[in-house]
Amino acid sequence: xxxxxxxxxxxxxxxxxxxxxxxxxxxxxxxxxxxxxxxxxxxxxxxxxxxxxxxxxxxxxxxxxxxxxxxxxxxxxxxxxxxxxxxxxxxxxxxxxxxxxxxxxxxxxxxxxxxxxxxxxxxxxxxxxxxxxxxxxxxxxxxxxxxxxxxxxxxxxxxxxxxxxxxxxxxxxxxxxxxxxxxxxxxxxxxxxxxxxxxxxxxxxxxxxxxxxxxxxxxxxxxxxxxxxxxxxxxxxxxxxxxxxxxxxxxxxxxxxxxxxxxxxxxxxxxxxxxxxxxxxxxxxxxxxxxxxxxxxx
Amino acid sequence: xxxxxxxxxxxxxxxxxxxxxxxxxxxxxxxxxxxxxxxxxxxxxxxxxxxxxxxxxxxxxxxxxxxxxxxxxxxxxxxxxxxxxxxxxxxxxxxxxxxxxxxxxxxxxxxxxxxxxxxxxxxxxxxxxxxxxxxxxxxxxxxxxxxxxxxxxxxxxxxxxxxxxxxxxxxxxxxxxxxxxxxxxxxxxxxxxxxxxxxxxxxxxxxxxxxxxxxxxxxxxxxxxxxxxxxxxxxxxxxxxxxxxxxxxxxxxxxxxxxxxxxxxxxxxxxxxxxxxxxxxxxxxxxxxxxxxxxxxx
Numbered sequence: 001x002x003x004x005x006x007x008x009x010x011x012x013x014x015x016x017x018x019x020x021x022x023x024x025x026x027x028x029x030x031x032x033x034x035x036x037x038x039x040x041x042x043x044x045x046x047x048x049x050x051x052x053x054x055x056x057x058x059x060x061x062x063x064x065x066x067x068x069x070x071x072x073x074x075x076x077x078x079x080x081x082x083x084x085x086x087x088x089x090x091x092x093x094x095x096x097x098x099x100x101x102x103x104x105x106x107x108x109x110x111x112x113x114x115x116x117x118x119x120x121x122x123x124x125x126x127x128x129x130x131x132x133x134x135x136x137x138x139x140x141x142x143x144x145x146x147x148x149x150x151x152x153x154x155x156x157x158x159x160x161x162x163x164x165x166x167x168x169x170x171x172x173x174x175x176x177x178x179x180x181x182x183x184x185x186x187x188x189x190x191x192x193x194x195x196x197x198x199x200x201x202x203x204x205x206x207x208x209x210x211x212x213x214x215x216x217x218x219x220x221x222x223x224x225x226x227x228x229x230x231x232x233x234x235x236x237x238x239x240x241x242x243x244x245x246x247x248x249x250x251x252x253x254x255x256x257x258x259x260x261x262x263x264x265x266x267x268x269x270x271x272x273x274x275x276x277x278x279x280x281x282x283x284x285x286x287x288x289x290x291x292x293x294x295x296x297x298x
Numbered sequence: 299x300x301x302x303x304x305x306x307x308x309x310x311x312x313x314x315x316x317x318x319x320x321x322x323x324x325x326x327x328x329x330x331x332x333x334x335x336x337x338x339x340x341x342x343x344x345x346x347x348x349x350x351x352x353x354x355x356x357x358x359x360x361x362x363x364x365x366x367x368x369x370x371x372x373x374x375x376x377x378x379x380x381x382x383x384x385x386x387x388x389x390x391x392x393x394x395x396x397x398x399x400x401x402x403x404x405x406x407x408x409x410x411x412x413x414x415x416x417x418x419x420x421x422x423x424x425x426x427x428x429x430x431x432x433x434x435x436x437x438x439x440x441x442x443x444x445x446x447x448x449x450x451x452x453x454x455x456x457x458x459x460x461x462x463x464x465x466x467x468x469x470x471x472x473x474x475x476x477x478x479x480x481x482x483x484x485x486x487x488x489x490x491x492x493x494x495x496x497x498x499x500x501x502x503x504x505x506x507x508x509x510x511x512x513x514x515x516x517x518x519x520x521x522x523x524x525x526x527x528x529x530x531x532x533x534x535x536x537x538x539x540x541x542x543x544x545x546x547x548x549x550x551x552x553x554x555x556x557x558x559x560x561x562x563x564x565x566x567x568x569x570x571x572x573x574x575x576x577x578x579x580x581x582x583x584x585x586x587x588x589x590x591x592x593x594x595x596x
Contacts, residue, residue: 032402038522038550039360040392043404062337065363071413076404094338104330106341106374115369118416224336252336 005296007088008045008077010058010069016273017057019285020088024293026055031073041069043076050081053296055088056120061252061275063093067115074119086122086296088288090274091250095129098139113139122295124288126274127176127221127249145291149249149272149284150179156270156282157217158184161245165189165214167205169232173220176249180219187211191232203235216244223248223271226257226264233264243267251277303594305386306343306375308356308367314571315355317583318386322591324353329371339367341374348379351594353386354418359550359573361391365413372417384420384594386586388572389548393427396437411437420593422586424572425474425519425547443589447547447570447582448477454568454580455515456482459543463487463512465503467530471518474547478517485509489530501533514542521546521569524555524562531562541565549575 007028009017014030021028032044054077058070070087077085094112097105113136116123122143128136136144157164157180168177168190181188189211191203216236218229229246236244243265251271253261261269273280305326307315312328319326330342352375356368368385375383392410395403411434414421420441426434434442455462455478466475466488479486487509489501514534516527527544534542541563549569551559559567571578 035362036394038391038520039362040394041362041404041406042395043406044400045402047402064333064337064339064366068362068365068410072404072406072409075409075412076402079405080402093336096334096338097340102342104343104345104374104378106339106370107377108339108341108370111370111373112366114373222336 004051005053005055006047006049006082007055007057008073010056010066010073012276013057013059015276016059016088016090016285019283020055020057020289020292023285023289028057031069033069041072043069043072045073045076045080048081049077052082053084053086054078054082055086055292055296057088059091059275060089060093061091061250067112071115071119084121084296085119086124086292087116087120088124088292089116090126090272090284090288091252092123092125092128095133096131098132109133110139113141117141124291124295126272126284126288129221131172143295145295147284147287147291148179149274149282149287150176151183152272152282152284152287153219153247153249154180154183156247157186161215161217163214164217164245165211167191167216167218167232167236167244169218169220169228176219176221187214191235203231205235205239208239208241212241214242216241218244218246218266219248220246221249222252223250223269224252224257226253226260229266230260230264233261233266237265245270247271247282248279250274251279253277302349303351303353304345304347304380305353305355306371308354308364308371310574311355311357313574314357314386314388314583317581318353318355318587318590321583321587326355329354329367331367339370341367341370343371343374343378346379347375350380351382351384352376352380353384353590353594355386357389357573358387358391359389359548365410369413369417382419382594383417384422384590385414385418386422386590387414388424388570388582388586389550390421390423390426393431394429396430407431408437411439415439422589422593424570424582424586427519429470441593443593445582445585445589446477447572447580447585448474449481450570450580450582450585451517451545451547452478452481454545455484459513459515461512462515462543463509465489465514465516465530465534465542467516467518467526474517474519485512489533501529503533503537506537506539510539512540514539516542516544516564517546518544519547520550521548521567522550522555524551524558527564528558528562531559531564535563543568545569545580546577548572549577551575 097108166188272282395406464486570580
């Protein structure tokens with residue numbers, strides 16, 4: 001990097017910032033943050049940012065209450081003299097509302113993209129939920145880099161699972177499944193859904209014979225309520241396959257979802273550390289570091 | 299107004315929006331709002347805003363979790379064709395952090411002012427906590443109107459208190475006290491604080507003799523933890539005055555603060571409806587309406 005870089009962790013992001021600091025050989029510090037009794041945020045950065053490239057580390061699960069602090073922190077870093085301000089945001093929120101399903105709905109993905117673009121020079125994120133957008137550049141007006149978690153997930157599977165078969169719970173997940181399976185030549189299958197009438201949906205997994213006896217590993221980008229995974233696990237069981245391991249890139253699940261997955265027979269849940277959870281066994285800091293190195297230099 | 303105006307209430311602001319609608323003879327509606335399980339906001343406006351002057355009603359106590367929805371709603375109104383978008387924000391947050399008391403602190407008042415200014419054409423608020431700023435225009439870049447709650451507070455006192463004496467708990471409150479007392483020629487006093495050493499502060503109320511026998515009415519702009527009021531009530535008691543009625547412009551207090559005030563001998567707590575509380579007996583909608591009428595027309 002041409003300028004001295006400095007990592008600043010928003011609350012809850014200290015562990016990832018420390019790992020990135022080690023990998024990038026850059027200093028990191030925690031943003032001094034507290035909430036006043038009236039609900040306003042207090043922020044302070046104790047180090048001298050003058051002339052530096054500030055790298056804010058802030059993942060954005062449960063986003064609304066966190067968004068003001070992230071934008072305040074960007075303003076603060078610039079105010080304190082940082083010449084370049086970037087955001088490492090492993091889980092990028094507000095990617096889903098990208099189309100009006102009913103008239104009058106807010107396209108929050110576009111508003112949120114404008115806010116981040118107005119406060120940061122660059123952003124690194126992991127497997128954003130690009131749905132109807134082809135790339136982040138359709139809505140974001142900043143330099144961005146999208147990191148794929150696939151190599152880290154494949155490495156975890158390689159180390160922990162013998163004879164895996166990768167399972168995608170729906171057509172949308174095919175992109176993650178292909179990327180993970182491709183590196184090691186593992187077999188993979190994706191559920192297809194057929195809708196009957198208004199409510200009934202049947203899920204079908206094709207060509208089961210060659211994968212019987214292998215360990216199903218269900219991979220999805222976001223684990224939230226867990227209901228998609230529960231359905232998939234039920235169908236795997238009915239098809240006579242072994243109880244699945246589940247891997248999520250972004251773990252947005254709570255204890256209720258954990259119970260639901262356990263009851264559905266999921267033998268193990270593993271996530272990346274894009275969101276800090278008790279299942280965050282897959283570390284993305286090495287994958288993030290090379291993108292950060294490139295963008296933080298400017 | 300030149301354009302048709304339309305009031306849109308954010309969650310919790312329905313009562314004020316309905317009152318404003320009645321006073322301004324304008325239609326109002328509730329923003330359709332819910333939170334997704336992953337913590338993101340869903341917003342919808344069901345009416346046709348094309349060519350209208352949209353008037354969002356959103357007070358900003360406990361602000362952080364509410365800020366995204368307010369900014370999303372402004373974007374949405376414009377997106378749906380509103381030609382002018384204004385904010386009725388009786389309690390304006392983020393007015394306190396206006397100076398660095400320690401190096402590296404965030405000047406959140408300035409960031410927040412930029413966000414609102416970037417989303418709204420105009421704003422109406424009530425008695426903002428202008429501390430080191432002389433006017434909102436020092437940090438806000440939109441048309442704004444500041445409504446004083448004093449006439450509504452004076453009318454309440456006139457109707458409910460015989461022989462009042464208005465009491466300001468500290469020097470900063472003198473502006474509210476003067477404005478309320480002035481209209482009716484009521485006597486008023488303001489506590490002066492003298493600091494002894496690091497921690498000890500003595501509070502003094504001057505010239506007590508002429509006000510003995512009158513009903514103390516303590517008026518302050520913000521009731522939050524209640525500790526300032528508790529101190530004032532204790533000193534009034536020591537000075538042999540009657541137990542006070544307390545009037546707050548903006549009620550940010552919780553049940554703990556309510557208990558504290560009761561234990562300190564406060565006989566009655568009354569607030570305006572700038573923030574909806576169970577003590578919001580003083581309605582500001584008439585005072586707000588004339589400012590709104592002027593600004594919404596453009």
